[in-house]
Amino acid sequence: DYDAGQEARIAEMRAYAYSQACRHGTISVYFGGPGMEGCQACDNCRGAAARSRTPDPLPVAHAQARTKNAPMHTPGRQRGDPARLILQGVAQSPYLMGRSGLARALQGAASSRLKADRFSLFGALANLTQKGIMDLADELLIKGFLEQFEQNGYPMLRLTPEGEALLAEPPAEPEAAPVEEEAPAAQSEDDGGLIERLRAWRLATAREMGKPPYVVCHDSTLRDIAAARPRSPAELEAIKGIGPQRMAAYGEQILSVVRGEQG
Numbered sequence: 001d002y003d004a005g006q007e008a009r010i011a012e013m014r015a016y017a018y019s020q021a022c023r024h025g026t027i028s029v030y031f032g033g034p035g036m037e038g039c040q041a042c043d044n045c046r047g048a049a050a051r052s053r054t055p056d057p058l059p060v061a062h063a064q065a066r067t068k069n070a071p072m073h074t075p076g077r078q079r080g081d082p083a084r085l086i087l088q089g090v091a092q093s094p095y096l097m098g099r100s101g102l103a104r105a106l107q108g109a110a111s112s113r114l115k116a117d118r119f120s121l122f123g124a125l126a127n128l129t130q131k132g133i134m135d136l137a138d139e140l141l142i143k144g145f146l147e148q149f150e151q152n153g154y155p156m157l158r159l160t161p162e163g164e165a166l167l168a169e170p171p172a173e174p175e176a177a178p179v180e181e182e183a184p185a186a187q188s189e190d191d192g193g194l195i196e197r198l199r200a201w202r203l204a205t206a207r208e209m210g211k212p213p214y215v216v217c218h219d220s221t222l223r224d225i226a227a228a229r230p231r232s233p234a235e236l237e238a239i240k241g242i243g244p245q246r247m248a249a250y251g252e253q254i255l256s257v258v259r260g261e262q263g
Contacts, residue, residue: 025092038168045168082125084171086137087145087163089121096156103133135212142215142245194226194258201257205250217246229258 023042038045089106093114104112107130108123116122125133137157140146145163148155199222206213221241230236236255237247
């Protein structure tokens, strides 16, 4: 109705006023033009350019089969790095959105309220499920590139200064795909038992957090832990995938599982 429409317009103007995205890019998308990562001229872009940091690596999306909610827009190929596209989606959206709304728009779902005529990234992640997109957004939240805040009782997403600084940088060149992937090393019976205990610990931890297990630890990292059987924090931290954040959050628990005291 009329009142709802007016409230939506006010929400859009408020979102534009408080947005930390490129002003010129937002206006361009609003009038049907292409989006941009940074004009280096508006107040937001000049502020982001002044900040510099070495960001953590962006999370990688795992391929996921789509079984329902077919997108209205199905591009022939994905348009770039999924994690970066999520950050760009938050920056370029004409109004504030939560995880689920952003996931629907980036997937190009028919149920999305935001369509291609106002969102240049509509359907950019059509090859992922909505859950997969939200899982990546969760990891971006954990890594500090996104943050959630409440508006009218709903959790919304916005870029952090770290996320803005990352978008201000040029995208990394894609790595060449390996010609042939090495077969994984055969697991010993003991390694298999430890992996199962590690997975059980990961599942219980994820449920306590209300997050998917993937956010706690990747399967490849669990396999490396089982193979190395670290006995000290230094040995554990040397394993790929165990950075300072995971070490601080889960280090003692993982070592306890390896020692057989837990899991």
